[in-house]
Amino acid sequence: MSGQSPGPAPAEARGTRRAPADRVRQALVAAPLAVPLLLVCLVLTLATDRFLTTGNLENVLVAASIVALPGLAMTLCIAMGEFDLSVGSTVALTGAVTCTWLVDGRPTLVAVVAGLVVGAAVGLANGLVITKLGVTPFIATLATLVIVRGLSLVYTDGRDVIVNDEALKYLVAGRPLGVPMPIVLAVLAAVLAWWTVNRTRFGRWVCAIGSNREAAVISGLPVDRIRIAVYVLVGLAGGVWGVLISSQLQKGSGQLGAGFELDAITVVVIGGTSLLGGSASVIGTLLGAILIETIRNGLNLLNTPAAYQRISVGLLLVAALAVQAIRRKAPTEALDDV
Amino acid sequence: ESEEPATSGADDGEALTVGFSVYDMQFEFFQEMERGTREAAEEKGWEFVLHDQRSDENEMVTGAQALLDQNIDVLIISPVNPEALGPIVNKAQEMGIPVVVDDIGGGGTPYDAIVISDNEDGGVQAAEYMAAQIEANGVTSRKVVSITCEPSAFYAARRNEGFRTAIEAAGYEVVTELSGNSRAEDAYDIMNDALARDPDVAGVFACNDPMAVAAGNAIIDAGMDPVNDIVTVGLNGDPEALTAIESGGLSATVAQDPAGMGALTVDLAEQLANGETPDFDNEAEREVYQEVTLVTSENLADFTN
Amino acid sequence: MDGATAKSSPLLEVVGLTVDFPGVRALDGVHLDVRPGEVHAIVGENGAGKSTLLKVLGGVNTPSAGSLTLGGEPFRPHRPHDAIAAGIAVIYQEFNLFPDLSVAENVYVGREPHGRLTRGLDYARMRRGCREIFDVLGVRIDPDARVRDLAVSEQQLVEIAKALSVGGRVIVMDEPTAALARTEVRRLLDVVRRLRQEGKAVIYVSHHLEEVFEVADRATVLRDGRHVATEVITETTEDDLVRLMVGRDVESVFHRESTDEGAVVLALDGVSAGRHLRDVDLEVRAGEVLGIGGVAGAGQTELTQAVFGAIGLKSGGMRLDGHDHAPSSPRDAIAAGVGFLHEDRKAAGILPDLSVLQNLGMSVLRRLRTGPLRLLSPAAERGVYREYSDRLRIKASGADQLISQLSGGNQQKVLLGRALAPGGRLLVLNEPTRGVDIGAKAEIHQLVNELTAAGVAVLLVSSDLLELLGMSDRIVVLAGGRVVGRLEGADRTEENVIACATMGRKIAVDA
Amino acid sequence: MTSDTVLRPSGADQGGPRRSRPRPTLGRLWETWGITVVLIALLALSPLIAPDFLTQANLQSVLRESAYLGIVAAGMTFAIMNGTFDLSVGGQLALVSVATLAGFSAGGTLLAVAAAVATGVGCGLVNGALVTALRVPPFVATLGMLFVFRGIAYIFTQDGPKTLPYDQADSSFVKIGSLNLAGIPVPFVIMLAVYAAAWVVLRRTTTGRQVVAFGSSPEAARFCGVSATRVRLFVFTLVGLCVGIAALTYVTRVWTADGSAQDGFELSVITVVVLGGTSLKGGKGTLIGTFSAVLLVAVLNDILVSQGVGASYQRIVLGTVLITALAIDGLRTRFAAPGSFRRAVLRRSTEVRSSS
């Protein structure tokens, strides 16, 4: 456009970004996150001799996969302009249910499905309260966070439910084709999420709602049903998270997962999906999860005391996003973001 | 220095009301402590009022002070933050109500008595067992890992101090010391990272059992054995630790006796209410010790009843 | 009267329609009938209830009384979905677009074509469909562009494209041309005629009566929420309609009272800014209206935003009242005495959660402070409200009504009041009468005359060519971000503006 | 074909269609006062549920303990009305508390107060600078600083928490937390003063107006001369200042501070603000709503605890009440609003739109 010749100018088409270019732009939004990620990796490679080993990188990717799974569902929710605070408690309740069913002697598959159903049910409850009772998502999911935590404690009677189940273990420790199971799950989920967000009606409608809910209603989109579906998905993903954590720890407990909701939201937001809604960056969420887990892993490898770990995590988060903002050179855009 | 306790309705044999402010009933440890306290009080025919601090220091101060207003004769408190005992003890003293602290710490306040596990000794026992077991396993590495509670848990830090001193004396090096915030989820990740850093660690100590069992699971997931390859030791004696020792997921734990501690606080409360001076293990700090015991597969049966 | 229209029975019939808002009865027993193959205009002052009526048809507003019949069947839309399903396509006055989605996705929202098996969206088909509609409309808009990046007029065209692609039996258009340039209006009117030919019923709302007389078969006049009259276009005149709308004769519009020109107030010297604007020189004198012409996207918006400090200069300089004028933000420009009206009322004009009073006062907050603590004075605020609600005849149920509850035209008046309130020497007006009714339009023009008489310099951007010609003393025409023509005196003709805007030169005149 | 209405001269109908009195509608009244009504209802019912609730000592205790939350919530109301929020308040409270107690032991009450205010404002300025100068989105900036502030607090308390020495129990400093003025606890008096001042700033100053305007539509506000940098800097600094004041009422009640103080505080604060009717999309909200919501949560909590409801069940009840309180409003706007289809949906999305 800048090279436009003077003089007669026909009614020109504005906004020349095409969809493929739009995708490049999306990738570029995620790419600045790749820059801090590479920086962090470089520093860690130099500072420790163990960072760049297959075993360690696999650790990082497994941990990132486990938080990316709920993160991907949360990406949809945030793209819709809302978020779900109840995930951490859902982790506790699903884990508790799955482990209790295992202890009661039910087959692993049944127990896992039961846990996932419970997670989806929490999501359904969120969706119904939000759409049918008109409660703000923040309060609705915060209330569910509190209630579901209470329910998991009541359900477990405040005690650990210990299991020893090989099949359950397979979900985190299994290696189909030599790749750790969580990575397999996360990659599958990411492909599905990318397809859904960018290539299906459902995904576009989710972004449409996040972009302008009034217009979505006026355009006749089934807004309530979409919102409920997204909350069910987030609940389900919380269930997956709960099952994976229980698989790792071989126990269920009313206390697990406290504060996880913020982790899930954080990977999405640092991945570049705006809390204002309207667009979703699946790649960003993956990179966000990897960045967070790399930082955590690195600080552990460096044996950083807790107090300094906090400070470093905080500063690195801020720095990563500052780099992103500067690279984006969009002053007001960043400011208007929540 | 501690004041003459009030004797309101505390004549010998008469029914007292005891208020117990507990750290957090979410944790099995404190559920046991509550059970021990309540059952001992009921046995004496006392009235028992419970307050749950829910791990919140604001709730601790508010709730415990409110408890003092409910016509209790003695306050037993297991403080989420011992340093916040000041305003509570201060008010209790003004009202002439004796305060018995259960576990955690007294925060330098003029409480009347404190029952406390010997945390440092717990760490020492863990270290000594670990060193012996590593030898027995025939492992030559001298690297060990220590997983601590949250940085604010000063009482629990003594366990790691005791552990560190004793294990270093035995010729080992603590290569990783990180906080798992008392949470199993965090400890699992920390153990993973510690193994990536030093694949040849010979032992790991976690200052509570949920973290120790989680570390054991991480070791198993890394294809190793938390008893024969890497000696894994916890502290508390929680049911999950006992189960894990039985199934080979944990080498040992150092058991506290929360129910016993609860019962002990009730005895102390009775003596204080009657104006007697209890028999302290440490006169100056008004401490009564509760023993800690090492639990291994050998003596496991004594603890699982 | 058109023969076909007379014979056929109504496709859509509205009887006794009443709509209540808290504290306001927006419609009161309104009736309306629209036949297939008819273009039915609805006219009335700002706040008369036109949009409310259309929103009932679209299932957005629920009436408190009255009945609708569609194709002979009772019709009671409870939500927009019902109306869409019944074949009613509505272009609302305020856009209902998804800024983060592409043009094609907006046009096809809710009806996206997709593959059977993979459910993958068929973008190729969506793009093709868009291009076809845009060709008919004679515009070039990239189907893959993000709507957020489009100019207001382009957004309007996307709205139109959306409604056209839906099809349906009844097409409802609420001020579709308010944001369009002249050529685009022509194309749209052609499209409307074609729809009529196809036997569709078109409901057309506009404040531009010449459009109404060009395409409509009948016109229904609303006033204060009531049905005043339904006239056959061929049997009435513009003056008659206006009288029915406002209850009085309206002075001929665009009556510019030229004043003696004073000193230069604003001077631009080689200004380049934003994505387009290149090397612009111009002067605006005290007491003068300088009009800026050009097709959409020629750089008018960037010019005004540069003057207002909303975008930075790349090169060149500005002088205001003889002093250097280099505002780094609108804040600086306001402090320097520049009044500004934004063209995009909804996105960059109104503060939707604030009251009419608070919206008005925003530009003069500092002046509203009293007392040692410099606190805002409610009395002073009400003073501002009284002054401008009288002067601009703003229809609101009170000073504390939320601005988002006002009709579009009344919102515009509030924003105009906000631009005037600082009372500076330079006023930058972007589309000042967009969506404003004919009576109010004349009042605004009168106001501009008063201001210039008092020595204010006005920079006017208007896509309404008649307004631009009628109100400007001189016109600067932009194309591709550059000045391509300066028209004064007798040169200020429609032909010249169009010629400059599209060909870069005036129509050749005999020497 | 002819008009059935008599033409009348213009100007006679300034008010427009049947606009009688500009009385506030029930809906807007409920938006402002709804949560207060719920609070009053709960207080009125409390003798039936918990006979001991309305005793002077208990009321004093409830008011005293909720003050610090309430004071921070006042600042957070500005932030949320401005369309942002501050996730770092928990870390700020910890750090300010540590600084306050350090100040007290170094130089008594005056230095403690100075340290509290200075540290609070300092934290706020840091957040504000990150958001405005470095353009870090507020969510990540304040989340990051939550870790940083707590971390710093931990570093300063590595050898043990900062505590108020027991022998200072009678000092004037401690009185801030424990004294009553005419039967009203001093922390609550401070909270009242903060709300009064906040009300004046929000309603009667240009800055307050600009905060709300920006929250309602950042783009429109920019064209009204509102500087995003200034309002955001102001808002984050104000939150910091409120934390500074709140910390004074906090440490004088618990006498101790380290990095762990009030874990999860940010969520509690944002909850009461949203419960009080302030929209997370910005532009809309009231201080009285926040104020009432603070008390509502405190009263509920107190009643549940005093009724011996176990912690697990307390959660369930509290969560259910939260939903119910907002469902009343949600259902009202959804079904009872005249004229409009799903006004709740429409109204919210207008805000979304305007901020995009």
Ligand SMILES: Nc1ncnc2c1ncn2[C@@H]1O[C@H](COP(=O)(O)OP(=O)(O)OP(=O)(O)O)[C@@H](O)[C@H]1O
């Ligand atoms: N959501 C609402 N709440 C309250 N009053 C409303 C609302 N929407 C419209 N009104 C009122 O209803 C009346 C009719 O408004 P409407 O938008 O239908 O007018 P209009 O004829 O389309 O005007 P314009 O030409 O300015 O667009 C106005 O007085 C307006 O203030």
Ligand SMILES: Nc1ncnc2c1ncn2[C@@H]1O[C@H](COP(=O)(O)OP(=O)(O)OP(=O)(O)O)[C@@H](O)[C@H]1O
């Ligand atoms: N420096 C300035 N430049 C331009 N406009 C300003 C400036 N200061 C204030 N304004 C205008 O005045 C109104 C009030 O702004 P604001 O409250 O920020 O004033 P202020 O500079 O803080 O005043 P003070 O510091 O004297 O209280 C705003 O609408 C703004 O447009």
Ligand SMILES: O[C@@H]1[C@@H](O)[C@H](O)OC[C@H]1O
């Ligand atoms: O060891 C115990 C720990 O596990 C619990 O969390 O807190 C109290 C401690 O004594």
Ligand SMILES: [Mg+2]
């Ligand atoms: Mg209208």
Ligand SMILES: [Mg+2]
């Ligand atoms: Mg323009």
